[in-house]
Amino acid sequence: MPLILTEEQTMLKEAADGFLGEHAPIAHLRKLRDERDPDGVSRELWRAFGEMGFAGVLIPEAHGGSGLGAVEAGVVAEALGRTLTPSPFMGSGVLAATVLAGGSDEQQAAWLPKIAAGEAIVSLAVDEGPKHAPARMTAMAERSGNGFRLNGAKGFVLDGHVADALIVAAKTGEGIGLFLIDPSTDGVAVERTVMVDAHNAARVTLTDVQVDADALIGSVEGGEALLERALNLGRACAAASLTGAGDQAFQTTLEYLRTRKQFGKLIGEFQALQHRAAHLFSEIEIARAAVMGALQALDAGRDSAPLAVSVAKAKAGRVAELAVQEAVQMHGGVGMTDEFDVGLFMKRVRVLNELLGDAGFHQERMARAQGF
Amino acid sequence: MTDLDTFRAETRAWLEANCPAECRGPVASDEDRVWGGRNATFPTPAHKLWLERMGERGWTAPEWPAEYGGGGLSREQAKVLASEMRRIDAQAPLASFGVWMLGPALLQFGTEEQKQRFLPEIVRGEIRWCQGYSEPGAGSDLAAIQTRAEDRGDHWIVNGQKVWTSYADKADWIFCLVRTDPEAPKHLGISFVLFDMATKGVSTRPITLISGKSPFCETFFDDVRVEKTNLVGTLNRGWDVAKALLAHERTMIGAMGEIGGGRPLGQVATGSLGLDDGGRLDEPMLRARIAELEVDAAAFRLAMERTGDLAKAGQAHPAIASMLKYYGSELNKRRHELLMAAGGSDALEWEGERSRGGATARDWLRTKANSIEGGTSEVQLNIIAKHLLQLPGA
Numbered sequence: 001m002p003l004i005l006t007e008e009q010t011m012l013k014e015a016a017d018g019f020l021g022e023h024a025p026i027a028h029l030r031k032l033r034d035e036r037d038p039d040g041v042s043r044e045l046w047r048a049f050g051e052m053g054f055a056g057v058l059i060p061e062a063h064g065g066s067g068l069g070a071v072e073a074g075v076v077a078e079a080l081g082r083t084l085t086p087s088p089f090m091g092s093g094v095l096a097a098t099v100l101a102g103g104s105d106e107q108q109a110a111w112l113p114k115i116a117a118g119e120a121i122v123s124l125a126v127d128e129g130p131k132h133a134p135a136r137m138t139a140m141a142e143r144s145g146n147g148f149r150l151n152g153a154k155g156f157v158l159d160g161h162v163a164d165a166l167i168v169a170a171k172t173g174e175g176i177g178l179f180l181i182d183p184s185t186d187g188v189a190v191e192r193t194v195m196v197d198a199h200n201a202a203r204v205t206l207t208d209v210q211v212d213a214d215a216l217i218g219s220v221e222g223g224e225a226l227l228e229r230a231l232n233l234g235r236a237c238a239a240a241s242l243t244g245a246g247d248q249a250f251q252t253t254l255e256y257l258r259t260r261k262q263f264g265k266l267i268g269e270f271q272a273l274q275h276r277a278a279h280l281f282s283e284i285e286i287a288r289a290a291v292m293g294a295l296q297a298l299d300a301g302r303d304s305a306p307l308a309v310s311v312a313k314a315k316a317g318r319v320a321e322l323a324v325q326e327a328v329q330m331h332g333g334v335g336m337t338d339e340f341d342v343g344l345f346m347k348r349v350r351v352l353n354e355l356l357g358d359a360g361f362h363q364e365r366m367a368r369a370q371g372f
Numbered sequence: 373m374t375d376l377d378t379f380r381a382e383t384r385a386w387l388e389a390n391c392p393a394e395c396r397g398p399v400a401s402d403e404d405r406v407w408g409g410r411n412a413t414f415p416t417p418a419h420k421l422w423l424e425r426m427g428e429r430g431w432t433a434p435e436w437p438a439e440y441g442g443g444g445l446s447r448e449q450a451k452v453l454a455s456e457m458r459r460i461d462a463q464a465p466l467a468s469f470g471v472w473m474l475g476p477a478l479l480q481f482g483t484e485e486q487k488q489r490f491l492p493e494i495v496r497g498e499i500r501w502c503q504g505y506s507e508p509g510a511g512s513d514l515a516a517i518q519t520r521a522e523d524r525g526d527h528w529i530v531n532g533q534k535v536w537t538s539y540a541d542k543a544d545w546i547f548c549l550v551r552t553d554p555e556a557p558k559h560l561g562i563s564f565v566l567f568d569m570a571t572k573g574v575s576t577r578p579i580t581l582i583s584g585k586s587p588f589c590e591t592f593f594d595d596v597r598v599e600k601t602n603l604v605g606t607l608n609r610g611w612d613v614a615k616a617l618l619a620h621e622r623t624m625i626g627a628m629g630e631i632g633g634g635r636p637l638g639q640v641a642t643g644s645l646g647l648d649d650g651g652r653l654d655e656p657m658l659r660a661r662i663a664e665l666e667v668d669a670a671a672f673r674l675a676m677e678r679t680g681d682l683a684k685a686g687q688a689h690p691a692i693a694s695m696l697k698y699y700g701s702e703l704n705k706r707r708h709e710l711l712m713a714a715g716g717s718d719a720l721e722w723e724g725e726r727s728r729g730g731a732t733a734r735d736w737l738r739t740k741a742n743s744i745e746g747g748t749s750e751v752q753l754n755i756i757a758k759h760l761l762q763l764p765g766a
Contacts, residue, residue, distance in 0.1 A: 003674060004685060275750070279698075311670040
């Protein structure tokens with residue numbers, strides 16, 4: 001498979017970039033933030049995402065989606081990274097949709113069509129401490145009555161404050177269970193967390209939450225593998241968003257280098273800045289290849305896919321971090337102002353870096369896989 | 373089964389049957405590479421056989437047209453061949469400036485006669501080439517070369533000096549930049565010519581480097597006769613050929629660390645330093661640096677592959693080779709710094725059996741040239757700034 005987009009994928013990219021550029025540019029994020037929008041995310045835009053076929057890109061056609069793959073999901077995620085648009089796409093369209101696809105016919109029929117239509121928001125609750133570390137999960141689901149009783153505290157739950165349903169990962173005696181829970185169930189407490197990038201997540205506390213056996217998605221034995229599949233897709237898409245955000249910050253910076261004058265010259269004429277820009281260009285190209293490699297490996301179902309995903313997330317994360325640092329520094333004083341967009345990219349990249357494992361997490365996985 | 377699956381199955385079977393055991397596994401050191409040529413040497417007889425078998429199928433140059441001895445494979449087939457060779461840890465049968473640099477330039481600029489004459493010999497590893505580019509006064513500013521070719525009707529007489537000519541003392545032929553029009557602006561008076569290193573008037577003197585080795589030479593031309601039939605491309609437009617060839621050279625140097633076939637860094641380090649109780653390299657700071665490098669290296673391999681795919685699809689900017697050269701050579705330098713750290717004081721040994729003659733240290737020092745040869749990292753960044761980013765005044 002060539003590591004470039006096919007014609008159809010290129011059309012999807014143009015459609016996603018075009019749609020977001022028109023309907024949800026950075027001004028959309030600013031409006032949600034400045035008006036202190038009660039949701040912090042636009043349901044109307046999410047429905048439009050459904051109409052455009054973006055929300056259900058990974059959802060089978062039988063459930064109203066377009067039944068496409070990881071590469072296509074990555075295309076949408078990259079576009080969202082460019083415009084910094086708050087969207088339930090990552091939480092619902094990628095993470096929750098992947099978990100739900102491993103659920104019963106009833107669970108799929110109840111939620112997948114609504115996600116594909118951009119009508120429902122479903123949030124996956126995995127993280128607990130400040131770092132992504134699913135192996136250290138402590139939330140518990142004990143067998144109780146005809147179902148389970150859940151206890152635990154989750155954080156960094158994307159869109160959890162506006163979720164129509166929650167999927168909670170918890171340890172059972174036999175493995176990890178993924179439980180579909182109505183947020184209004186007794187014992188569930190949800191607290192919105194407004195983040196540095198003006199996107200939103202939630203802290204979710206579960207205190208003796210009683211659910212029926214049919215709340216379990218898939219099986220207890222298969223839960224960990226299903227969760228891992230969803231997380232890997234999410235990580236690859238987060239890497240795509242990082243590339244989108246990093247590249248957009250870079251393009252903005254290049255434009256500034258071509259127009260800003262100091263000492264009677266365009267600052268882009270100074271070799272000190274040219275070389276840093278050229279270095280950054282190289283890094284971005286390499287990150288882009290790593291992301292494409294990971295997305296294709298997922299679609300091909302290769303055994304090496306999890307490692308490819310870690311390469312992509314670690315590399316794209318470090319590169320985007322460099323891109324936003326350079327963007328602010330090369331913009332000088334105006335880069336520090338709220339009025340200029342580059343600071344917004346810096347904030348978004350920080351959040352995306354932390355999401356689903358930072359470079360350290362993924363480099364650890366690389367070291368483990370290579371036996372050192 | 374798709375055609376590609378069939379090709380994979382056949383390739384796997386052929387490699388299993390034909391790649392000798394001695395030619396599998398990491399290449400022990402630079403000395404063990406097979407460069408071919410009139411005076412070819414082989415670490416073992418099996419390596420000679422391996423080259424002959426691969427050369428016969430054209431698989432030393434898998435994507436060159438079969439009519440010139442190449443493998444005639446599509447890009448996808450060539451990827452399959454490469455992955456099947458990796459699967460059994462097969463060593464590259466041939467290291468060759470002919471395959472990496474001159475061949476692609478001949479395919480693009482050579483006459484039919486030149487292609488027929490030189491390409492099959494290159495594929496079979498029967499001719500070893502060196503590159504006459506840099507001169508004492510023309511390093512980063514390569515177009516300033518002074519080596520002169522005087523027109524004598526059906527031939528030229530060449531006088532001048534080259535430097536940093538890789539393996540000139542071992543090469544059979546040279547591809548060389550000479551000034552054919554001293555009056556023209558510097559880029560427009562250069563021609564690209566080929567000649568036999570055994571021609572009267574050619575002499576070489578190896579340069580000893582910090583590694584203690586002499587992969588580079590000074591090369592002197594004293595009234596050397598060069599036939600006009602050995603001009604590649606248009607007279608006085610050799611810079612176009614030179615640039616195209618440089619793109620191939622840069623891609624090759626960039627790939628050096630990744631196609632080197634050495635043992636994975638983590639494996640070298642655990643072999644040298646051991647594991648802790650948790651199964652981690654017993655040197656946490658070094659472990660983190662190695663993991664970071666391996667992520668960069670894996671990403672870089674994909675970038676090389678993607679660049680090839682873009683080129684095949686007609687979407688690659690020619691200057692993208694500068695990105696690969698810059699990144700790959702810096703990466704390889706980092707890799708060897710970490711190899712030295714992994715070896716600790718063992719890696720400092722300069723002589724003797726145990727250290728294979730100080731191979732780790734000498735290879736480490738050799739890599740310092742990667743970001744100088746073929747255009748310095750700074751030159752590559754200039755090219756990226758100018759041609760890929762269109763920055764003002766670049």
